[in-house]
Amino acid sequence: xxxxxxxxxxxxxxxxxxxxxxxxxxxxxxxxxxxxxxxxxxxxxxxxxxxxxxxxxxxxxxxxxxxxxxxxxxxxxxxxxxxxxxxxxxxxxxxxxxxxxxxxxxxxxxxxxxxxxxxxxxxxxxxxxxxxxxxxxxxxxxxxxxxxxxxxxxxxxxxxxxxxxxxxxxxxxxxxxxxxxxxxxxxxxxxxxxxxxxxxxxxxxxxxxxxxxxxxxxxxxxxxxxxxxxxxxxxxxxxxxxxxxxxxxxxxxxxxxxxxxxxxxxxxxxxxxxxxxxxxxxxxxxxxxxxxxxxxxxxxxxxxxxxxxxxxxxxxxxxxxxxxxxxxxxxxxxxxxxxxxxxx
Amino acid sequence: xxxxxxxxxxxxxxxxxxxxxxxxxxxxxxxxxxxxxxxxxxxxxxxxxxxxxxxxxxxxxxxxxxxxxxxxxxxxxxxxxxxxxxxxxxxxxxxxxxxxxxxxxxxxxxxxxxxxxxxxxxxxxxxxxxxxxxxxxxxxxxxxxxxxxxxxxxxxxxxxxxxxxxxxxxxxxxxxxxxxxxxxxxxxxxxxxxxxxxxxxxxxxxxxxxxxxxxxxxxxxxxxxxxxxxxxxxxxxxxxxxxxxxxxxxxxxxxxxxxxxxxxxxxxxxxxxxxxxxxxxxxxxxxxxxxxxxxxx
Numbered sequence: 001x002x003x004x005x006x007x008x009x010x011x012x013x014x015x016x017x018x019x020x021x022x023x024x025x026x027x028x029x030x031x032x033x034x035x036x037x038x039x040x041x042x043x044x045x046x047x048x049x050x051x052x053x054x055x056x057x058x059x060x061x062x063x064x065x066x067x068x069x070x071x072x073x074x075x076x077x078x079x080x081x082x083x084x085x086x087x088x089x090x091x092x093x094x095x096x097x098x099x100x101x102x103x104x105x106x107x108x109x110x111x112x113x114x115x116x117x118x119x120x121x122x123x124x125x126x127x128x129x130x131x132x133x134x135x136x137x138x139x140x141x142x143x144x145x146x147x148x149x150x151x152x153x154x155x156x157x158x159x160x161x162x163x164x165x166x167x168x169x170x171x172x173x174x175x176x177x178x179x180x181x182x183x184x185x186x187x188x189x190x191x192x193x194x195x196x197x198x199x200x201x202x203x204x205x206x207x208x209x210x211x212x213x214x215x216x217x218x219x220x221x222x223x224x225x226x227x228x229x230x231x232x233x234x235x236x237x238x239x240x241x242x243x244x245x246x247x248x249x250x251x252x253x254x255x256x257x258x259x260x261x262x263x264x265x266x267x268x269x270x271x272x273x274x275x276x277x278x279x280x281x282x283x284x285x286x287x288x289x290x291x292x293x294x295x296x297x298x299x300x301x302x303x304x305x306x307x308x309x310x311x312x313x314x315x316x317x318x319x320x321x322x323x324x325x326x327x328x329x330x331x332x333x334x335x336x337x338x339x340x341x342x343x344x
Numbered sequence: 345x346x347x348x349x350x351x352x353x354x355x356x357x358x359x360x361x362x363x364x365x366x367x368x369x370x371x372x373x374x375x376x377x378x379x380x381x382x383x384x385x386x387x388x389x390x391x392x393x394x395x396x397x398x399x400x401x402x403x404x405x406x407x408x409x410x411x412x413x414x415x416x417x418x419x420x421x422x423x424x425x426x427x428x429x430x431x432x433x434x435x436x437x438x439x440x441x442x443x444x445x446x447x448x449x450x451x452x453x454x455x456x457x458x459x460x461x462x463x464x465x466x467x468x469x470x471x472x473x474x475x476x477x478x479x480x481x482x483x484x485x486x487x488x489x490x491x492x493x494x495x496x497x498x499x500x501x502x503x504x505x506x507x508x509x510x511x512x513x514x515x516x517x518x519x520x521x522x523x524x525x526x527x528x529x530x531x532x533x534x535x536x537x538x539x540x541x542x543x544x545x546x547x548x549x550x551x552x553x554x555x556x557x558x559x560x561x562x563x564x565x566x567x568x569x570x571x572x573x574x575x576x577x578x579x580x581x582x583x584x585x586x587x588x589x590x591x592x593x594x595x596x597x598x599x600x601x602x603x604x605x606x607x608x609x610x611x612x613x614x615x616x617x618x619x620x621x622x623x624x625x626x627x628x629x630x631x632x633x634x635x636x637x638x639x640x641x
Contacts, residue, residue, distance in 0.1 A: 015477060016484065030497050139629070143622040145573055147580050148596070148614035155603065277488040281577055295489070296581055299496055307496055311489060319484040 005330055013323050017316065024312050025070045031304045035059060039070065041081030041089065041305035074312070080305040084298065089309035092294065097313055098181025099169060100283065100290035104275045106206060107213035108268070115218040116264060119225025123260075124252050126230060134222065141219040146278050150212045150285040157208060164208050167287035171205075174198040209286045213278055217271050224267045228260040235259075262333045269325020272318045359638065363558065366634035366641075373630020379623035386436060387444035394433035398590045402428040407606045425595075425609050426602050434590040435616055441502060441591035442579070443620050446571035449506045453513045453571075454564050460514075461521025462552070465529065466544060476522075479515050487512035491574060495583050502591065505584035509574050513567045520563050524556045558635055565628030569621045576617050592617050 028038040036053045037043050054060055058069040073079070079089040122134040158166035169183055170176065176198065179186050184206075187198050232238065233256050241255050280292030287293065291310055298306035357365075367373055396402075408424040409416045410431075416423060422431040464475050482490070494508035528534060534551050542551075578584030579593030587598060592613040599609035 012477065019478070020484075027493065027497075032497070032499075139622065139625060143569070143618055143625050145576055145593075145614065145617050145621070147577060147593075148617065151596075151600075151603070151610060151614070155607070159604075273484065273486045277486040280486075280488055281581070284581060295492065296583070299492055299583060302496075304496070307493065311485070311493060314489055315485045318486065322484060 002331070006327065009323060009327060009330075013319065016319050020312065020315050020319070021071055021074065022067065024308050025067050027308055027311070028070075028304070031307075033302075033304065037083070038304040038308070039080055041083050041086075041303075043083060079309045079312075082298075082306045083303040084301040084306065089305050092306065093291065093309055093313050095178060095181060096289060096291045096294050097317075099183070099288060100276070100279055100292055101317070102182045102184070103206070103209055103213060103283070103288060103290060104272070104279050106210040107279075108217065108271065108275060110210060110214040111218035111221055111271075112268065114214075115221030116225050116261070118218075119222040119264075120229060120252070120257065120260075122222065122226040123229030123233065123256075124248070126233075131226075134226075138219040138222045141215045142223075144215065146212060146216060147281050147285055149215060150209075150282060153208055153212060154285070165205050166208070169205050169289060170198065170202045174201060209282050209288055212286075213275070213282045216278055217275055220271065220274070221264070221267070225260065225264050228263050229256060232256045232260040262329065265332065266325055266329040269322045269329070272321040276314055276318060362638045362641075363631075363634050366637045367630050370630045370633060373626050373633070376623040376626025376630060379619060380627050383439055383443050383620055383623065384447065387439040387447070390436040390440045394436045396430040396433040398429070398434060398437045399588050400429060400433070402430070404428075407602065407609075409606070410608055422612060423606070423608055425599055425606070431609060431612060434595055435592070435612060437590040438592040438595055438613065438616070439620075441585060441589060442572060442575055442593065442617070445502065445506055446509075446568055446575050449509045449513070449571045449575070450564055450568040452506075453510050453517055453567055454560065456510070457514055457517030458521055458560060461518040462525055462548065464518055464522040465525025466548070479519055479522075482515040483519065487516075487570070487574065488577065491578060492583065495578070500583050500586060502585045502589055505575055505578050508578070509571050512574065513570060517563060517567055521556075521560065524559050525552055528552045528555055558631070562628055562631050562635070565624055565631065569624040569628070572617065572621050572624065 028035050031038050036050065036057065036059060039057050040053045042049065042053060056069070057073070058065045061069075077090050079093070081087065082089050082092060085092070118134055118138075122131045125131050154166050157164045165171070174187075174192070174194065174197070176183065176186050176192065177190050179189055183202050184199065187195060187202060192198055229252075233251075238251060238255060241251050246255075276292070279290065280296060282288065283290045283293035284296055291314060295307065295310040295314075297303075298310065367377075391398075402420075402424060405417065405420060405424050406428045407426055408420050410423045411418045411421045413423075420430050420432070422435065424430055425434070464472060464479075467475070485493075490512045491505070491508035494511055495504060498504040498507065529547075529552070534547060537547055537551050575584060575591070576593030576596075579589075579591045580597045582594070582597060585591035585594040587594065596610055596613045596617075599606065599613075603610050
């Protein structure tokens with residue numbers, strides 16, 4: 001049963017990746033400019049080089065063969081050159097993407113650690129003052145534009161109080177070798193004499209962007225957890241638990257929480273798309289050297305190979321993250337494997 | 345365990361009246377609705393009632409603080425920006441560009457999304473499965489990234505942003521409407537209707553649509569708040585509205601260099617954005633709760 005489900009999911013994953021690559025390939029025709037330039041990133045090449053590119057991407061053949069050539073180069077790690085820097089796009093992605101993932105993961109961690117307990121509290125004290133306070137705060141967090149929030153926090157903590165640095169991942173004083181791309185892990189792996197100081201500095205740099213980034217997902221998670229809890233608390237088995245004489249906290253922790261958290265897990269998977277969107281804006285404001293800031297710069301510079309590469313990476317990441325959350329949800333929750341099970 | 349609904353009143357109020365009664369009892373939602381309507385009226389009438397032109401420069405009044413400040417002048421109630429343009433007029437016109445266009449984008453998305461969503465909900469088999477997977481893939485691309493790709497194709501500009509936002513909002517919208525239709529289709533009264541020999545169009549017209557349009561309004565408010573945010577975000581990143589256009593996000597980005605000298609030029613557009621999104625969310629939440637209450641009562 002589970003294996004059958006996994007096979008179906010993986011087939012779906014395959015088709016989604018296929019469609020995504022097709023979409024990316026189509027973009028090379030949709031973007032302004034030459035197809036050969038958009039694919040290879042080599043602008044106004046000489047006569048010979050032009051022929052080479054045409055040969056490499058099979059531009060004289062039909063679209064299907066062109067697409068296969070494109071896929072082949074993507075799989076081989078040849079994503080063309082960035083028009084802005086002349087460097088291979090794949091190298092850029094390799095160094096920049098972990099920075100974004102790092103930021104997004106910490107933000108997600110914050111939002112899970114704060115969001116779920118807060119949501120449970122809001123549901124436990126439904127229609128009491130605690131619930132109203134939480135509702136108001138989440139509504140405000142939900143409605144604040146992320147770039148404005150970032151600016152306010154920079155004004156307050158960086159410019160007025162001078163407590164936190166306002167840009168970058170780590171102070172330029174520290175030299176950390178690029179190994180995994182995840183800065184905190186890289187620092188721990190490096191044999192720097194000032195390991196501790198570097199770690200604290202990196203943490204300071206990380207604090208403000210991850211708080212800004214976590215605000216919106218936290219609000220979403222609080223609301224979702226609360227709704228899921230209230231749904232479960234309305235079920236008959238909770239009523240019978242109450243009739244048995246269990247008290248409020250026993251019902252919440254032993255009966256309601258486990259069932260309410262199941263839909264929350266799949267909701268966390270759906271957060272990745274929003275998270276990346278917000279991360280792009282946050283990165284621009286905090287000059288975070290991630291893929292989002294790079295992508296937005298690529299637009300300013302009309303760097304089409306970079307946009308295509310960035311789109312492919314980010315979307316692949318979101319698709320796989322969503323899929324993992326989905327599969328995790330299925331393993332934990334047998335009812336979701338087949339909707340007809342467990343229904344009355 | 346079935347719950348019976350007994351109507352004790354002599355005259356049964358229509359569902360819409362019930363909904364309004366529940367909505368009215370929620371004061372914050374009501375305030376949200378008033379603010380929302382006020383902003384909508386402002387968005388329509390801003391060019392007429394704004395005291396100064398959008399790009400009218402007053403060389404003798406550069407970076408004037410708001411009028412309640414000691415250095416402020418009463419002619420410029422909210423002060424002026426670095427080019428001597430009246431901030432109040434720019435912000436009022438910003439309501440048209442940001443809020444008005446967001447409403448337009450959300451309305452267009454609704455029109456397209458409902459048609460496609462209903463179609464997706466009514467189809468079965470391979471066609472629906474292909475459509476769903478297409479939706480899944482577009483849902484996987486982050487909305488801002490999709491908007492950026494579309495801006496890259498069409499070039500920056502306010503109207504192109506609107507198209508980009510419509511495209512970015514559509515997948516989510518179709519998905520929600522499809523789920524609503526599918527949910528409604530599985531209910532007993534639709535089955536009864538089908539057994540009576542009603543065709544698809546009749547089921548849709550008399551069965552499904554009257555039961556889901558209120559939920560569509562809730563989805564509309566949700567996509568509206570996203571649209572406001574996205575228009576402003578793209579304006580802020582200078583991918584949407586370009587420099588002289590009075591759009592809240594663009595005004596904010598324009599005055600970013602003045603943040604030390606004239607913090608109000610950055611604070612005010614942000615506050616307005618916040619109010620616009622907050623009021624939209626309040627209305628949406630209020631509607632959602634009213635719908636829940638009506639179902640429970």
